[in-house]
Amino acid sequence: MSKNQRTLGKKAIFHTQFFFRKFPAIPYIFKWLSISIIIGALVGTASAGFLQSLEWATNFRENHLWLIALLPVAGFLIGLLYYYFGKDVEAGNNLLIDNIHDPKEIIPFKMAPFVYLGTIATHLFGGSAGREGTALQMAGAIADQLTKPFKLDKNERKILIISAIAAGFGSVFGTPLAGAIFGLEVFLIGRIRYNAIFPAFASAILADWATNLWNVKHTHYHIDFIPKLELLPILYSILAGIAFGICAAGFSKFIHWAGALFKSKIKYPPLRPVVGGTIIALAVLLMGTTRYIGLGVPVIVESFEKQLPFYDFALKMIFTIITLSAGFKGGEVTPLFFIGATLGSALSLFIPLPFGLLAGMGFVAVFAGATNTPLACMLMGIELFGAECGVYIAIACVVSYLLSGHNSIYTKQKIGEAKNRRYESQQDKSVSDFL
DSSP states (O other): OOHHHHHHHHHHHHHHHHHHHHOTHHHHHHHHHHHHHHHHHHHHHHHHHHHHHHHHHHHHHHHOGGGGGGHHHHHHHHHHHHHHHOGGGTTTHHHHHHHHHSOOSOOOTTHHHHHHHHHHHHHHTTOOOOSHHHHHHHHHHHHGGGTTTTTOOHHHHHHHHHHHHHHHHHHHHTOHHHHHHHHHHTTEETOOOGGGHHHHHHHHHHHHHHHHHTTOOOOOOOOOOOOOOOHHHHHHHHHHHHHHHHHHHHHHHHHHHHHHHHHHHOOSGGGHHHHHHHHHHHHHHHHTOOTTSSOOHHHHHHHTTSOOOTHHHHHHHHHHHHHHHTTOOSOSHHHHHHHHHHHHHHHTTTSOSOHHHHHHHHHHHHHHHHHTOHHHHHHHHHHHHOGGGHHHHHHHHHHHHHHTTTOOSOTTOEESSOSSGGGGGGTTOBGGGGO
16 A cells, blocks of 8 residues: 555545544434334334234124134133243333333343234234234334344443334334334333434334335324314313323223232133133123224224213223233233223213314323323324314323323333422332332
């Protein structure tokens, strides 16, 4: 190499170093954009396949209702799978949250196929469950495999899991902005991890895009009439928010209580879903309706179109709590949408606001209270129902968030910033400490 070539090489290195010192965000952006593209493609594709499978399972069950009688058998097989082969991934979403707080071993990839099979079986045979838990666990298990190839350290791995949660949530519901904020907000009550904001948004948007490329359609909701923003509608919204917050806290408490009850009374884990499945199957037989099993999306849509009875939300809550507490797989969020939307629709009997608006408020507000993610839920409401109802959605979410206390469906959530002075001296504890 000639002297001129060496000089030119040194100048190139100097200019490169100067450029990166001048623009230090460039390497960070390039690195996390590359990771986010991979996460988005893989998680978006996984969500598309999962949603298609879920639609098939739901349609097949509704056309072959005799399958519901086999729910206890399906529960036993799910229980056996997790008891003998999946104890290290049984914690589900709480395992993801725990790894954000304190990253340990890489999440086993088997979490993805296990929760996928468990959730499809739950829905195929008539359990009442959602889809968010499955999407998040699939996303987390897939994304965490990138830790070694990209040589991510402990703090970078936290960002990776947050991005995976954002991608899973955003792609399964078609709400990428809400998904990004949910990933940033869900693990620590009252605080957001801003160093993950770019990869969380990039992963959620790219995953949603990938899901859409597979021509997977999401449910659309419509609110016919939104009243002018005045004092009385605001007061009515606060009243509704109180009801949603109490409902959210009740759901969180009862699902943990029921889970503890199943564990204390039935020592052999695979038998728990057998008992729970038997209760659900008998209830469906006696009631003569499948209205309260599965996702319940048709009933959610119905809540925006007419006033529904009060017992709808209560029965869905009971069916979901029994299903998930017994050990069936799925998520709590879509059932929470059902519970909130039907409760909101029923509240229109007493609260003089349009039932469609109250259904939309309840849809996201009960979820906000049960997961302590008010910002994500506000954005979700705007993405799903339009910006015109944004203020009403925000009021309901904030009030529900405050009224639900530090209860949560996720026991590994930690309290970063207490909601009120009563808990200020107990910050950084997990939600499970308060249950």
